[in-house]
Amino acid sequence: MKEFKPLPALPAPKDTVGMGVWVKQNLFPNLVNSMMTVLIAGFLISVVPGVIDWAIISADWSGTSQLDCKKDGACWVFVSAWMQQFIYGSYPDEQLWRINLALVVLVLVIAAPNVLQKELRNKLGVPMFLLYPFVCAAFLDGRMFSLEYVSTDYWGGFSLNVFLAAASIIIAFPLSFLWALGRRSDMPFVRSVCLILIEFFRGVPVLALFFMGSVMLPLFFPTGTSVDKLLRVWIVLILFMSGYMAEVFRGGFQAIPQGQYEAADSLGLSYWQKTLLIIFPQVIKVSMPNILATFVMLFKNTTFLLIIGIFEMLSTTQTALSNSNWLGGHATEGYLFVALVFWCCCFSMSMISNSIERKLDTGHKN
Amino acid sequence: MSSEQISPTSEPKENVIEISGLNKWYGSFHVLKDINLSVKKGERIVVCGPSGSGKSTMIRCINRLEEFQRGSLIVNGVEMIEDVKNIEAIRREVGMVFQHFNLFPHLTILENLTLGPIWVQKKPKQEAEQMAMKYLERVKIPDQALKFPGQLSGGQQQRVAIARSLCMSPQIMLFDEPTSALDPEMIKEVLDVMVELADDGMTMICVTHEMGFAKKVADRVIFMDAGEIVEENEPNEFFNNPQMDRTQLFLSQILEH
């Protein structure tokens, strides 16, 4: 028996590793790709320095009024001067703490179900979650808490986008789950009604729903009653959101193996026990990436409210742009700022969604 | 079936595969170290070794599914170089059977088999189908011709995969752990097909853990570990009288069940 002497591992040959090789393989592997590299690089070189110069180097960063926009580049003074409106709308200055508090509570309410233990979560986290929209609305309004009354006409800015989106998804969650259950129901009438509801709210343009909400909804109520505009919008958003989420849940239901339903039945669980204890947790887990994606879509759609006169962030920007003190082509700065804010939020949410999906994915890699 | 060795062919043997000084790196990780191997026409080689030893990587270099950075590889007299026509010429002569079958799920069994002959060898459809049916009969599942891969069992799918490669009339067949993904009761049907193939004189290189197959069919058994060939010998000598301590260790691990 000979002793086996393994060969030492050699470093890779010089001409196959290293920066030079990487550049050749990834940027210039063949003629066509080399031309594309040159084209794209050329495009970047011609555009990027100009953009950086406009946005940062030649830009005005500090000041308070139009007069401070002295340099050639972007005038970020415009953004900083209007920052409060962009975020809080026309909410009175002394009451801004209410919006801040509501935002902090929102973060807590979202984090709670994920962080709390099971007992606390079911008894405290979930009810808090579901009650939040109502409490928040009453709080911002003020009357029920004997605070100064702030009419919804003054609510606006980015905080409004956030509140509307959050409040809508919170209520849409249980509603859409019920619709999704109904769609799977054995009772034909229930199934048809849910199907019609889901297809209606998914198939109609959002804007049409908003218009219906502001123009048609008042007709549905007894003569003389007036329903707050923001409340109407909220109802429409909930219904719209529920249509999409119901489809997401439907996919989730189908992803759960038939064996789960059978096992629950064989244990003797009632329909609601089976649904809430066994199916619901699994559906949520499986559907989470899609739920987040739907939420991101809803969040972006809150900007559409501009068209029916709700003063969310985009609308506020337009108002600022047409303000007589600031005339002079700050459209780019304004829209870029809004774009950046939304982009940050949506991008982070999609990153979170991706990491959840990766954790759930036990499938093969390509 | 008796377990005696199938006798090796006795014609004059030229090398159909010549590998010399082959080295491969994944980035800076040295995965194949100085591989030297010559395979004669009609020879049956079994390659074994622990996982991560580079055995799959080595045979995948033969039909250019993997590239190597140093050394030379000559298949059927054609040297493997960075040339598309050259690579295609080599691939036409080398057939491969994969661990996970890799049948095309959207085509029927018959279409899976006739795809290569029609599009690569430019055969008329009828001729391709006749040949396909002939090979399906040879692997003993002619009645499955119009089904889809998803409707067949694992053992049947792998036999179809073998037939698919054979339809291209290759000179050399490479098997990359063909039975590792099969349920135990289906391993025999696939191995039987491979034994028949060897019997008909096909040059084969087979990466496998099935040592019974090796004893029955192989002309040479090669043991690889950590990217290099540790030992090669004819089966009798290999199993009963291993030269290297490393080989002995490996054999003791896999032969004791």
Place this chain on the structure above:
Amino acid sequence: MSTELQKPRSFFNNPRNRALIYQILLLLGLGYFLFSIVSNVLANMEARGIKSGFGFLFTTAGFDILMSLIPYDATHSYGRTFLVGLLNTILVSVIGIVLATIIGFVLGIAYFSKNWLVRKFSIIYVEIFRNIPLLLQVFFWYFAVLAALPAARESISIGEAVFLNVRGLFIPALVGEAGANVIYLAAIVAVVIVIYLTKQSKKKQDETGAQFPIGRVALLILLGLPIIATLTMGTPFHFDYPILGRFSLSGGTTIIPELMALSVALSVYCGAFIAEAVRAGIQAVPHGQTEAARSIGLKERKIMTLIIVPQAMRVIAPLLNSEYQSLVKNSTLATAIGYPDLFTVFVGTSLNQTGQAIEIVFMTMAVYFVINMTISFLMNLFNAKVALSERK
């Protein structure tokens, strides 16, 4: 035998009776709900003096529309405005769908390029344009980009034929003359010939194995035949060029900035989502498929068309379906910049003037439903043909 099975069961415990009762309750509840809504609506409409019925469709509209594919002026009826708006919606949707598909497929495939710059470009594009609200993108193109174009007198121009300025894109209009019909005929004949040749070449391949370069030949015929017809007929058409007058251009075809901004925004936005769908589709095909195809000796291009694309389309086609429908629904954002689509013209102006919200909104929503059903139907046909499905 035991008598347990015959014990009468409670009426309510019988699942069938329960189901029946729940449904009856639901029916009654819904019925009451709908009834109260309808009565409220009727009462409210009476109180506000709004008429009902579809008669308004035949009354004069009395307003101008910025752009129309069919002849229209203020003396036409509301019914006509409906048609004008509908055609405009279809126009912007078709442009959007075509451009978005091109952008989406190019970027989706670019994700798999050997070139690192190209790959990164694809990823960055998708991540940027997916995450910015569409309305914002529409505003950006309309208010920030197109509004920065020069006035008519200083238009950016290509020769004397194409002018780009703040009022729009002015291009020459193609006007057919007497012999133009021959060209249309030639085009139709070319299509018929190509279809016939495709069938023949497939048959020939089955019989002899020889492959006919049908792709290149088809292209030659489709382009060549109409060109030959044009030349032999002495080019029977002329261009109506836009002429720069004192303040604006006349003649030619005008593409208004509203249409440009909306189509570009829709294409760029939906293109990003389609790129994601294409990427997901191609990634869904296991790498082993490519390897097996290579080991048989198939050329790379054939591997793409015979093995990868059919399997990828199984994932891509349903996603394309929902993206196209989403694009059509998003085209209603035309309202924000004044592009006269169905929504703006009908639910906007017409509703404002007549006040007949129920009828107008109902008609509009029915139209969008039908458009989306059509898209769904066409995509299913396409799906059945291209994405050869695997039977389990």
